[in-house]
Every structure is written in C-alpha cells, then in structure tokens.
Amino acid sequence: MSQKILLDKINIPGIKTYDVYRANGGYASVEKALKTLTPDEVVEEVKTSGLRGRGGAGFPAGMKWSFIDKKSGKPRHLVCNADESEPGTFKDRYLMEFIPHLLIEGMITSSYALGANLSYIYIRGEYMWIYKILEKAINEAKAAGFLGKNILGSGYDLDLYVHCGAGAYICGEETALIESLEGKRGNPRIKPPFPAISGLWSNPTVVNNVETIAAVPWIVNNSGADYAKIGIGRSTGTKLISASGHIKNPGVYEIEMGLSVYEFMNSDEYLGGMSSDRPLKAFVPGGSSVPVLPAHLIFKTANGEDRLMTYESLSDGGFATGSMLGSGGFIVYNDTACIVRNTWNFSRFYHHESCGQCSPCREGTGWMEKVLNRIENGYGREEDIDLLLSIQSKIEGNTICPLGDAAAWPVAAAIRHFRDEFEYHIRFPEKIKNRDHFVAEPFEKVKHLVAKELV
Amino acid sequence: MERTHHKQEINITETLMNRINELISYYPEDKRKSALLPVLHEVQDAHENWLSIELMDKVAEIIQIKPIEVYEVVSFYTMYNQRPIGKYMFEFCQTSPCCLNGVEDLMDYTCEKLGVKVGEPTVDGLFEVRGVECLGACGYAPIMQLGDFYKEHLTKEKVDQLIEDCKNDIIILHDK
Amino acid sequence: MKVTIDGQSIEVEPGTTILQAARMIGGEVVPPAMCYYSKLKGSGGKCRCCLVEVAKGSEADPRPMPKLMASCVTGCMDGMEVNSKSSPRVQEARKSVTEFLLINHPLDCPVCDQAGECDLQNLSFEHGKSQSRFVEEKRTFEPENIGENIQLHMNRCILCYRCVMVADQLTDDRVHGVMDRGDHSNISTCISKAIDNEFSGNMIDVCPVGALTDKTFRFKSRVWFNKPYNAHRDCDKCCGKTTVWMFGDEIQRVTGRKDEYHEVDEFICNTCRFDKKEVTDWIIEGPRVFEKDSVINQNNYTRKLEKVEIATEEKILLGREQDRKKISMAEFPLTEEDIINQKSLSNNG
Numbered sequence: 001m002s003q004k005i006l007l008d009k010i011n012i013p014g015i016k017t018y019d020v021y022r023a024n025g026g027y028a029s030v031e032k033a034l035k036t037l038t039p040d041e042v043v044e045e046v047k048t049s050g051l052r053g054r055g056g057a058g059f060p061a062g063m064k065w066s067f068i069d070k071k072s073g074k075p076r077h078l079v080c081n082a083d084e085s086e087p088g089t090f091k092d093r094y095l096m097e098f099i100p101h102l103l104i105e106g107m108i109t110s111s112y113a114l115g116a117n118l119s120y121i122y123i124r125g126e127y128m129w130i131y132k133i134l135e136k137a138i139n140e141a142k143a144a145g146f147l148g149k150n151i152l153g154s155g156y157d158l159d160l161y162v163h164c165g166a167g168a169y170i171c172g173e174e175t176a177l178i179e180s181l182e183g184k185r186g187n188p189r190i191k192p193p194f195p196a197i198s199g200l201w202s203n204p205t206v207v208n209n210v211e212t213i214a215a216v217p218w219i220v221n222n223s224g225a226d227y228a229k230i231g232i233g234r235s236t237g238t239k240l241i242s243a244s245g246h247i248k249n250p251g252v253y254e255i256e257m258g259l260s261v262y263e264f265m266n267s268d269e270y271l272g273g274m275s276s277d278r279p280l281k282a283f284v285p286g287g288s289s290v291p292v293l294p295a296h297l298i299f300k301t302a303n304g305e306d307r308l309m310t311y312e313s314l315s316d317g318g319f320a321t322g323s324m325l326g327s328g329g330f331i332v333y334n335d336t337a338c339i340v341r342n343t344w345n346f347s348r349f350y351h352h353e354s355c356g357q358c359s360p361c362r363e364g365t366g367w368m369e370k371v372l373n374r375i376e377n378g379y380g381r382e383e384d385i386d387l388l389l390s391i392q393s394k395i396e397g398n399t400i401c402p403l404g405d406a407a408a409w410p411v412a413a414a415i416r417h418f419r420d421e422f423e424y425h426i427r428f429p430e431k432i433k434n435r436d437h438f439v440a441e442p443f444e445k446v447k448h449l450v451a452k453e454l455v
Numbered sequence: 456m457e458r459t460h461h462k463q464e465i466n467i468t469e470t471l472m473n474r475i476n477e478l479i480s481y482y483p484e485d486k487r488k489s490a491l492l493p494v495l496h497e498v499q500d501a502h503e504n505w506l507s508i509e510l511m512d513k514v515a516e517i518i519q520i521k522p523i524e525v526y527e528v529v530s531f532y533t534m535y536n537q538r539p540i541g542k543y544m545f546e547f548c549q550t551s552p553c554c555l556n557g558v559e560d561l562m563d564y565t566c567e568k569l570g571v572k573v574g575e576p577t578v579d580g581l582f583e584v585r586g587v588e589c590l591g592a593c594g595y596a597p598i599m600q601l602g603d604f605y606k607e608h609l610t611k612e613k614v615d616q617l618i619e620d621c622k623n624d625i626i627i628l629h630d631k
Numbered sequence: 632m633k634v635t636i637d638g639q640s641i642e643v644e645p646g647t648t649i650l651q652a653a654r655m656i657g658g659e660v661v662p663p664a665m666c667y668y669s670k671l672k673g674s675g676g677k678c679r680c681c682l683v684e685v686a687k688g689s690e691a692d693p694r695p696m697p698k699l700m701a702s703c704v705t706g707c708m709d710g711m712e713v714n715s716k717s718s719p720r721v722q723e724a725r726k727s728v729t730e731f732l733l734i735n736h737p738l739d740c741p742v743c744d745q746a747g748e749c750d751l752q753n754l755s756f757e758h759g760k761s762q763s764r765f766v767e768e769k770r771t772f773e774p775e776n777i778g779e780n781i782q783l784h785m786n787r788c789i790l791c792y793r794c795v796m797v798a799d800q801l802t803d804d805r806v807h808g809v810m811d812r813g814d815h816s817n818i819s820t821c822i823s824k825a826i827d828n829e830f831s832g833n834m835i836d837v838c839p840v841g842a843l844t845d846k847t848f849r850f851k852s853r854v855w856f857n858k859p860y861n862a863h864r865d866c867d868k869c870c871g872k873t874t875v876w877m878f879g880d881e882i883q884r885v886t887g888r889k890d891e892y893h894e895v896d897e898f899i900c901n902t903c904r905f906d907k908k909e910v911t912d913w914i915i916e917g918p919r920v921f922e923k924d925s926v927i928n929q930n931n932y933t934r935k936l937e938k939v940e941i942a943t944e945e946k947i948l949l950g951r952e953q954d955r956k957k958i959s960m961a962e963f964p965l966t967e968e969d970i971i972n973q974k975s976l977s978n979n980g
Contacts, residue, residue: 087550087589118483125496125534126590128603132630161481166492167533168812169588183491183518185531185809190676190704201486244552244593251594288551288589331552331593345551349588355531356790356809356816358677363731366814370767387764394727397698398679508822523808526821530810 002256003230005218005238006211010098016133018140021101027146029109029217034154037220042113046216048224050236055081055172055209056287056327057402058311062224067196068114069204077205078116079181080107080213082123083165083172086287087349088329091240092210094252096123096130100137104160106213108146109220111158114206118159121210122177125166134162169353173401174207175199176355187357188401209327211240231257235310239325245283245332248272261285261307261314262299265332278334282417285314286326288346289406291413292339293323319413336439338432339421343414344372350407361404364395368411375422378429385422389415423450461539463507467517471501475517487518491528494518495535500629504544505536533587541576541583543621543628545614546600549586552593558609561597562586565614581621602628632709636660636683637717649702649713650681654892660715661892663725663754665732665839666791667703668894674796675703678732678789680754682724687712699724722758729758734765735814736840737786744782745841747854748925750893751789772817777807778825780846780905781835785817788842794818794834801898802828818842829868832904836887836895847905848876848884857883859919864912868900874919882908888919 014020021027033042047062068076080103084092096103103121111119123131138160141147149157163181165171171180175189178200199205215237219227228236235257241264244250249272255264264270265280274280284292301307302321307314315322333342351369356362368391371384392408399405415422421443425432427450431441467475475494482489491514498514499506506514506529515522529535547553547562562584566572569582576583592598595607604627606617620626632643634652637660643652651669653661662683667675675681682699690710699721702713715721733755740746772785790809795818798805807820820826826834835843857876864871876884885904887895907913 084591085589088552088593090591090593090595093591124591125492125532126600128496129630132603163481163489164493164496165532166496166535167587168531180492181489182486183488183520183528184524185527185812190701192706201483201489242594244596245555250596329593331555333555337555341554342551345549345554349550351813352588354813356811356813358679359728359731359789360679362790362814362816363734366770367731367734367765367767374767390764394724394731398682398724398727400676400679400701521805523806523821527808527810530821531812 002254002259003238004254005227005230006095006102006214006240007099007252007254015099016101016137018101018137018144021099022144025221026101027105027108027141027144029220030105030112030146031152033109033112033220034152034156039113039115042109042220045219045224046113049215049219049227050224050231050234051212051215051219051227052235052311053209054211054215054239054327056086056289058325061208061212064196064208065110065114065206067194068206069197070115072204074203075118076114076116077200077203078107078111078114078119079174079177079200079205079207080119080121080210081172081174081177081207082121082127082210083169083177084127084210084327085124085169085172086289086327086329087346088244088284088287088331089242089327090244091242091252091328093127093130094242095210095214095240096127096134100130100133101141102214102217103134103210104137104141104146106216107160108141108151108158110206110208110213110216111160112156113216116206117157119161120181120200121160121162122171122181123162123164124171125164128164131162131164138162168355169349170355170401170403173403176401177207178205185355187355188403190400232308232310233312235312235325239309239328241309241328241330243271243330243332245330246275246278246334246337247332248275255309257308257310259309260299261309264309264330265299271330271332274332274334276334278336280332281335281337282333282339284323284329284331284410285309286324287329288331288349289402289409290324290326291319291322291409292342292417293321293413294417297321297417319409320416323413335442338376338435338438339414339418340372340376340425340432341435343411344369344376346410347372347407350403354403354407358400358404360395361399361407364391364404365407367391368395368407372411375425376432378425378433380422380426380429382426384426385415385419420447420450461507463502463505463510463539465502465507465510465513467498467513468501471497479518488520488524491518491520491525492532495525495529499535503539503542505539539576539580541580543582543601543626545582545584545617546587546590547584548588548590548592548596548598548600550589550593552589553596553598556596558597561609561611561614564611565618568614568618582618601626603630604628632707634707634709634711634713636713637715643707645706647707649683649685649700649705649707649711650675652707653683653702653713653715662702662715662721663750663757664703664892665750665754665789666793668793668796668837669892670894670898671793671796671837672800674791674793676701678791679728680725680732682721682728684714684718684721685711686714725754725758726760729754730760730764732789733759734763735770735786736789737769737771739787742850743784743787743841744844744849744854745787745838748893749841750839770814775819775823776825777820777823778827778831780832780901781826782844782846782849783818784842784844785819787840788818789840790816790818791839793837793839794843797833797837797898798826798828798831801830801833804828829900829902830898832901833887833895833898835904836889836898839893845884845886845904847908851883852878859921861888861916861919862913863916864903864907864914866900866903868902870897870899871903872897873899873903873913875913875915880910882910882913889921891921 051061052058168186170176171186173188176186180186195205241253266273301316311325314325347369351365354361354365392411395404396408478493479490511525515525597609598607662681665678665680681702683702685696687693689708777783810819862875875882
C-alpha cells in the first residue's frame, strides 16, 4: 500500500462531521501554523514541498503564493477553485463530499500563509449538494472557533464562504472564475495583470485547486521536506486520479507520484485491468484537454522506458509521443470506442464551453465540431483531416486563455495517432453509420483499406 | 435565444429574502453584485426553476444593479433557465466517459418512454430531457442530474423507477 | 524606454502598449485592430488581430515570449524588440484570425452601409483569401429592433465589445450587452428595448463593421459617393465637432471625426448626429481628408486612374461562355418558340 495523505481518513465513519474530523487530528495544521509559524514560514514549507497545482497546469504552488502582492497594502484573498469540470475529472468532488473539513482546514492554513482575511471556495453550480455540505462544515468550523475573529487567540481573522457557479466550464480558468465570483459573465481576463497583483475586486488574489489546498495541512503538520520525499523528481507527493471508461474499477484513487501506469491500470489495488476482454485501445491521462495516446505508447515511452504517473514521464516525448498529467482525469478506451466519435464529443464540449470572447476560440471551436460531426456522420471529405489540423493550429496559442489550446490539442492528437481511423470514416461512410463498426469488424482487419498509398 | 415571453408569478417570500440577504452579506458591502450567481440560484429554485424577465428585473432591483447585467449573466450560464421547463428535468451527462457507458442509448430510451424529444417538456409539464456537458461524475457513469442531486450508474430499470417516483411525487429536487 | 518594432526604434513613456508605440512609428508596422479603441477603457485583447511576436522581452530579461502577444494590451519594456509585419508567424496569425472572423460573416458588403469604411473589409483585403474553406451553414441571429436611430445587424458582428463599453462609459444607463456565450454570443437588449440615450449614437461610430449602422442613413447612398466635410455647431451637449457627409447640397449623414485608425477624435451627441441634417445647422469648415488609399477619401475619384490590366480576363470570359452553354439561361423572357426548342433540347440531352 502506498502512502495516503489526502484520503487516509476518508473511510472513518462520520469523518464528514467536525467532531469526528477533529477527534482524528483534524485542524492540527491550523493550530500549528497560527501558534508556532509565521505566514512566511508556511509559504516556505509549501515551497520546499514541491507541491504543484493540481488543477491541471502543475505550476508550483509555493511559488504562486510567493508572487502575491503584499506591498500594496490591499486586502488579499485566497480563492479555492472547486469548479471541477474537466471531462474525466471528479476527484475534488470526492474530497469535498466525503471529507469536507480537510478543505476547510487547508483554506484556513493557506489563507493564514497568504495573509488573506476573506476567502472563498468557488464550487460549480451542479455540485449543489456539496455546496450545502461545505456550508455546513464552515458553520461547524466557525462554531469551534477556527473561523471568524481572532482565531485561537492568535489575532488572525478569517471569513470563509462558499460561492457557487452556474454551469460554465470556463470558470475553472482562474481569471474567469474571479469574474464569475464578482457576479459577471465568465470571461477570462487579459493577463497581465495576474491575479496575484490584481484579482478579486482588483485585490491581490491566489486561486488554487481543491486538491492543492487539501495537501497543505499534511505539509504543515509534517514538513515540506517530508512531502518532497514522496514521489520522483519534480513530481512530489501524492496525486488523486479520477479513473473512468472501460476499466474494472472506476473511481478516485490516491497514488504516490511515480507509480507506473502499468501497475495503476492492472493491479487490483487500483483499476484492476479492463472491464471486459476487449483490448486496450487508447487512454487520456489528464482530462479531455490533454493528448490521447494509443495503446503502444501507454505503458512505455517512445524510447522504451516505463511510463510513470508523473508530470515528466507522462509528457515524455512531447506531443509527438507523450501527453500530460493534467488534472489526473484518467479515461480508458477499449477497441469498441470510436476515436472519431470521441474526438467529436470532446470538440462539442469545447464548442459548448467557449466563452465567445476571442475570435479564434469562438469561431474555431464551432468549426472543428461541425467538421468532426460531418466526418462522424459519414459526410467527411478527404481534405477535412488537413482542414482540422489547420484549424486547430490556428487556435492554438492565439487565444486569451488556455481553453483554445485545450480544444485544439485533443483534435491534433487524435489525428496524429489515429489518422487511419479518420480516413476510414471518410472513405467508408456506409460502414460506420451504425456506430458498431469496430465491434462488428475489429479495426485491425480493415486497416489495410486505408493504407497511406490510397491518398 | 429562448426569450419568448411567458408569464410567471413572482413571490419573494420573507424566508427567501432572508436567505438572499444572508448571501449578500458574504461579500463586502460595496460588492453586492458578487452575490448575483448564488442569489439567482435561490430565486430560480423558488420559482419553478426558471427566470422570467420580470423576475430577473426583480433580482436586479434587490442586488442594485442594472437589469442588463442580470440578463447577461443568466444567458451565459447553462443552469439558469429562461423559459418554463419540465418540473422533473432529467439532465443526462453526454460527455465522453458517459458515452462509453451507454448514455446515448439511455437518453433515447428515456425520450421514447416519455414520448418527447430532447429539450421539449412533456405535455403535462412534468418531465423534460436535456443533454448536458460533463457533470464531473465520470467514474459513476452513466449519470444524470435531477434537481440538486446526481443519479449515478443509471440503467433503463433505474430510469423507469425514477419516472415512477417522480409521478408519485416522492423525489426531492432541492435540499432546503 | 526604447522599443524596436520591425527594426524601427522609438522612445516611449512607461505604460505605453506595443500597439500605441507602433502607431507612433506609423506606416506598415502598425498592427490591425478590430476591438481595441484607445478612447474606451478596458477595450482590446479580444479580436486577436493585432498579435505580434516579441523577439526580445526587455533589456533586463531578453528572453523571447513564447506565444504571440496581443499588442494592444501588452506593455512595452525597455529594450523590447517586436516583430510585426516582418514576422511570417505574425502574418500567419493575422490570416488565421481574418479567416475565423469571416467564416460566419454574411459577406453582404454589397448591401451593407458600412462597406467602404469597414475595418473587416480592410482586414480581409490585407490578410484574407478569396476562397472559403468553410462549407458549413453560417450562423444567423434573429433580427432585433433596438430603436429608431440605430440598426443592429447581429450577423455581421465580430463581438469587439466596443459598443457595450460606449454604453457603459458614455451613458448612464446601459440597456444592451452581450447575451449567451460561445459562438452564439450576441449583442442584444434581451427585451428588444430601444437604446435611447443622448450618446448612444456613438455605438455606430465605434462599430468596426456593419453591425451597428445609422438608420437615418440606411440605404441612402454608398459612403464613397458622399463627400465628407468637417463641420461644427454650437452644441450644449457635446463638442459639436463632426464630419458631415454630403451628396450634392444634402447632408445625408453626420458622424464623429475619425482619425486614420478610424477612431473618433471626440464623441458626439445624438442631436448632432441624427437631428441636424440641414446645411444651415452647420458651419462647414472644409473637406475631411482620409488616408490616401481609402475609397472614402474625397480625392479618390479626382485622381487620374490608371488602366488596370486583368490577365485572367480572357479566361473569365471563356468560363462565362461555358457556363452560359451549360445553363442555357435566356437573356430575355422566353418566347413560346424558345420554350419548345429548349424542351426538345433537354429531351434529347
């Protein structure tokens, strides 16, 4: 069994409540930080831990904290990003639903480190029942003296509230989230200025993912150095992985960074292998925005090394043969899954979720979806594949926020690794119309029909 | 784009107003607008799950912002409804992991059973089926949202049961 | 601070954006801008037309910026080196953005009042292609009446947000805004409310395309048939300094005075714009001169025209001849005899 630092207490009956959580060592980090550490010392511990943002970008959390503007004298805010909506990702929900006080504790300790006296948890509107769970947990913590004025007699004040979104993936982007928290449309802001200088209500603000904040109590209770001992290289600590798709045991797992993808996929402790005797075809390691990988690049990297669950190993080989750890949304496909349909599905998602503010994303995501929809429905043209590659390359890097890249990458990766499947759809529309083409006829058997020479 | 004008009875009860004021108090005094999203949720829940122009104007008045600021926000977020919707809105997640687990067939089945198309309420106004994007429950697919709650690991039998329970009025939509 | 754009250096004040610096240099280095408007706070960054390559961040941190930057919202740093027109990457990006802005645009320039002074037309002329790769159906919106002075053509809109900023910053009661999201975002009042405010007409002047046009000028003339004159009147609401657009002795349209980047010098009120159409209302100062290649420049038609040789002319005519044969379209209403002949032709064919 690997070390668990987030989910170690999740199975304790009643851990949702303050009393049980407290009885099991909860809120120790608040006591330790407020009574024995200065805010800067907490920041230092987090820096030493090597903890990286768990929302997807993987930016070192301690460094992000150290950017916050303390000189201006403006009020500072910590905002927790619980707008979990990356397809394939459902880990934050698990944490908040079953051990809400861990997040509250993390918020208090982290707010103290940042010198924030007013902090928010921004949760997606669909998680309404969790919104209520968190509100309850906050009230309990407040009643126990961990929130409000003069916490534990330290002179430190903190108000913490939950704020709910209302159905917009884009609000997971930190500046869109801030806009939404200000009661506006979720349009990402132009950066700079970054939130650390001018964020919520133009005040210095740090936005962190739920899992990132939930790791802070352990780091403070133990030490940054202890955290850094877990994992490999710059991928320190543990990571929550949300696993879904054609696997035996879907769900949320806490792994130590550095576990091999093979073991994660096949051991009974984790995913337990495929859900049926259908073979593995592809996987997406970090949520829908990261590149999909074909079977031969999943367990081994292009140069034959074991693929590990780390930021570095999953992206080994760049986009040509690698992918990204992203938010840890692990989606597994067997050979009955149609890559074209799946790519269209993701494209529809990004089309639906684009805020519409900047032209490449507003127009490009819709265009890609329309072209993919044609291909999937048997109306593809030979030139559509190159057209898709061209559109995605015109979106990538040219947009205000990363949603453009997130929409472009899956399309490029699907064509990069499964181009013949796209060609098959275009050339044999009659074979794909019932959506059962690979069940009735394994792709390996028809692959010769789309040999490159035909072009 | 659904701005056809339907009538709606507006009733901001004392309980609702207290809750609204509580939500507004979560933000600094000069930042009332920040409460807009949570307030809209509360107001919508109390008004058969949709927001008419008059109701949005009322919210604007309470929050002390321009009506257009409310319209802009309501039309941006998918959870706010701008027309009357079925009382029991079955919102199926139709993003990839749910599709891998057969949500498309399940939606077809549900529509057929209720005799409706996606996005059209039943004649009695009791049901409506809608496809939504990832709800963040991919490991428990296929899933749907019904009111404030998720219904996971769906099967045809479970959908049948849910429809029965709705008809018998034993489904809780909002946890108050 | 010194900043270099396409090899040309200029000294600028801290806080100057790359676009502003480029405009100070002038000429070909100036990136196109569809959403940025120097007189509207918070504008810019959205259309992505003005993307430039920052080859050197600054003297202190010379690393290049990995992504292309929107020049209208990126501040200059001392020693910064920027590639604008000279960079193939930038040219490619501008082409891309132009294509994106055009795929859903109706391309109805022949019936659009903005034609001739349209920034999107200019952008397409510079960076567009003559063929479209977009075979899908174009997006359309329901028409909405926003009052008696301003015509809204949502299908032409590129969502620059300028008109929303005008309403926010110049008027005290904004009633229109951006509704919905993604590629269905649209400018609307949501309730078909008339936009009625003394400064609302400026929405027309800031609109870079034909999405917001002057109803009092609608279909009256093509802009290039009008002669623009600077004029002024004593106005108690605005500066009273305008450009009046004349056809003969008739004032057909009144606008703000626009500079070479098509930004007005000063905003004007609706009374000046919509209600003062008599020559006697104005003191006319003299002709308004625009940039030399613009079709709306007064001297455009007085210059000597050089003969234009179209090399493909013969081919075009040949193609037309073939089309004519294929379609067999008669030039005049058909006689009985023609119809009988045609029927027998098609039966045999």
